[in-house]
Amino acid sequence: MNVSTLLAHRSTLVAVVAIVVLAIVPFQLGPYDNGRITIIFVFAIAILGLNLIAGYTGQLSVAQSFFLGIGGYGSALLLDRVGVPSLLCIPLSGLLCLIVGGLIAIPVLRLRGFYLMVVTLALTFLLSPLLKRFPELTGGAEGLSVSTPTPLGGLYDDQWIYLVSLVVAAILFWAARNLVRSQYGPAMIAIREREIVAEAVGVDASRIKTQAFAIASMYAGIAGSLYVFAIGYASPDSFGMHLGLLLFAGAFIGGIATIPGAIIGAAFVQLVPQYASNINDSFTSVIFGAAIILAVRFFPDGLAGLGRDAIARFRRKPADAPGHPTSTIPAAGSAVREATPRKERASS
Amino acid sequence: MTDLLQLLVSGLASGSIYGALALAIVFVFRSTGVVNFSQGELAMISTFVTLGLYKAGAPLVIAIIGSMVISFVLGAAIERVLIRPVQGRSEHAPSIITLGLFLGLSGIAGWIWGLDPETFPGMFPERSLEVGSVRLSYTSLGIIAVLLATVAVLYVFFERTRLGLMMKAAASNPATSRLAGVPVSRLLMCGWGVASAVGALAGALIAQSVYVSPSMMVAVIIYALAAAALGGLSSPVGAVVGGWIIGVAEAVVSDRVGFIGGDLKIVVPLVIIFAVLLVKPTGLFGAKEVSRV
Numbered sequence: 001m002n003v004s005t006l007l008a009h010r011s012t013l014v015a016v017v018a019i020v021v022l023a024i025v026p027f028q029l030g031p032y033d034n035g036r037i038t039i040i041f042v043f044a045i046a047i048l049g050l051n052l053i054a055g056y057t058g059q060l061s062v063a064q065s066f067f068l069g070i071g072g073y074g075s076a077l078l079l080d081r082v083g084v085p086s087l088l089c090i091p092l093s094g095l096l097c098l099i100v101g102g103l104i105a106i107p108v109l110r111l112r113g114f115y116l117m118v119v120t121l122a123l124t125f126l127l128s129p130l131l132k133r134f135p136e137l138t139g140g141a142e143g144l145s146v147s148t149p150t151p152l153g154g155l156y157d158d159q160w161i162y163l164v165s166l167v168v169a170a171i172l173f174w175a176a177r178n179l180v181r182s183q184y185g186p187a188m189i190a191i192r193e194r195e196i197v198a199e200a201v202g203v204d205a206s207r208i209k210t211q212a213f214a215i216a217s218m219y220a221g222i223a224g225s226l227y228v229f230a231i232g233y234a235s236p237d238s239f240g241m242h243l244g245l246l247l248f249a250g251a252f253i254g255g256i257a258t259i260p261g262a263i264i265g266a267a268f269v270q271l272v273p274q275y276a277s278n279i280n281d282s283f284t285s286v287i288f289g290a291a292i293i294l295a296v297r298f299f300p301d302g303l304a305g306l307g308r309d310a311i312a313r314f315r316r317k318p319a320d321a322p323g324h325p326t327s328t329i330p331a332a333g334s335a336v337r338e339a340t341p342r343k344e345r346a347s348s
Numbered sequence: 349m350t351d352l353l354q355l356l357v358s359g360l361a362s363g364s365i366y367g368a369l370a371l372a373i374v375f376v377f378r379s380t381g382v383v384n385f386s387q388g389e390l391a392m393i394s395t396f397v398t399l400g401l402y403k404a405g406a407p408l409v410i411a412i413i414g415s416m417v418i419s420f421v422l423g424a425a426i427e428r429v430l431i432r433p434v435q436g437r438s439e440h441a442p443s444i445i446t447l448g449l450f451l452g453l454s455g456i457a458g459w460i461w462g463l464d465p466e467t468f469p470g471m472f473p474e475r476s477l478e479v480g481s482v483r484l485s486y487t488s489l490g491i492i493a494v495l496l497a498t499v500a501v502l503y504v505f506f507e508r509t510r511l512g513l514m515m516k517a518a519a520s521n522p523a524t525s526r527l528a529g530v531p532v533s534r535l536l537m538c539g540w541g542v543a544s545a546v547g548a549l550a551g552a553l554i555a556q557s558v559y560v561s562p563s564m565m566v567a568v569i570i571y572a573l574a575a576a577a578l579g580g581l582s583s584p585v586g587a588v589v590g591g592w593i594i595g596v597a598e599a600v601v602s603d604r605v606g607f608i609g610g611d612l613k614i615v616v617p618l619v620i621i622f623a624v625l626l627v628k629p630t631g632l633f634g635a636k637e638v639s640r641v
Contacts (some may be wrong), residue, residue, distance in 0.1 A: 292445075
């Protein structure tokens, strides 16, 4: 393998190094910090799903927290009531949300823009009363306590769930990257930019939108499953409108329609409230509100886009420098770039 | 039968509250083409301002009018500073900004006024009127009356005044209107201002039945958005009728359908939006939307 091939696989290299470093981290930190980083992985998975449906396909859904809740409760129930092994609960709740998301998507995605936002916002209001309505199943307002998966090989609980979340997140990031680089990527972007034109050139818009929504829900479901394992309980009020809006804001702050943006956005959603609450309980909302407004206005590719521009400027490569054709939708520029097949760059 | 009539009345009263806020949403949409998700939070801030003026010694009516003026300025400023720069960038950018405002304004209110609920002075006598066996409280009647008066004023404004017509023109086709000498930018600001003033009035009505707190609008806004969507987003009459339909449906369903009860009544607007939009995507009173390729 010569240097140029290595460079062509730069992002893969970066990812592998990052995963190795992150895999060492839990043995250096205490349970508290491990728990915090685990939740960043969890939110990153949920935001990644949101990037696929909102960023790439352009269907703005605020309902990611709803599916996080379905996945979380699904896992808790599968574990406690059915006795499914905990590691199997994770893909099963993903599957559950894939199905539920797909079913909800069929009517919901007939709605456009604003209507879609209203209905998905209403879904986030629905979850908590719905869960409390069946207390014998869901534990009502008390919620359900969930036993952490039994660790392998003498690991502590927090290290184990950390590593499981890391592996799951890595797989899902890899899958999302491949998805947007496949023929689906350009099809999703075409739907976002001009749905009628996309259909005219043969993109089956309603099928792809439904699939993207189902996949986004699956990501949220898996995230919800990991979330309840990491926290140790499922509470009906953890997955409401507030989390939905924070994840939505996190996606835009990190960089909607960018894959690395999901991690940055997740870190924002996890870390900012902890520091903000030192100042005032309401400060989190102020920061998120201000950040999403600033992001949409001044850096539509999010913090990930800012970072990329800074690196490009540092390297003085005019082709990547800022000033790329601005698109009609935040972050479309980066999305198209992400969707460009890697082969072209490798061969040049 | 009496029970059903009683439900109808209480449904109309709460529906009028949704309709009042929906009216503000429709006003912004009509004058700027943006759906303002933060309309409820803006109205909440206005309500705090009203309460502040009232506590400072102003009579309630003066406090409400004062708050409407302040809200007008606030709304116009938000349009100018936050919405205008991203308008035209994408179809969704302004809506995302208003979602940011939704979060930000609730945070700011919590920061300034704290999270403890406060009571709002009653605007109407606390008695009720007995018609047959149905009890009509003056508060419900008053809310409905204020709402109808507001719609009437807005209707006359949009259909009969030069300013209103110019605003309609500015929203539906800014470029052409500008060529025809319509001061489009100022009118867009004006649209947000008037909507916020209507929101301030809606806030005072809503505060007749809920405590004043930063979260007072969180539940109401979903119903108001549903009412606006039901009425077709661009019709003030539609917003009010939409609010009534949702209010009555909510009252009847939560009373009669045991499974839904008081807890799950959020299902009602959800189902209604679905049903209407799937059958008639433009809402009950909306104009047909033509999509350009």
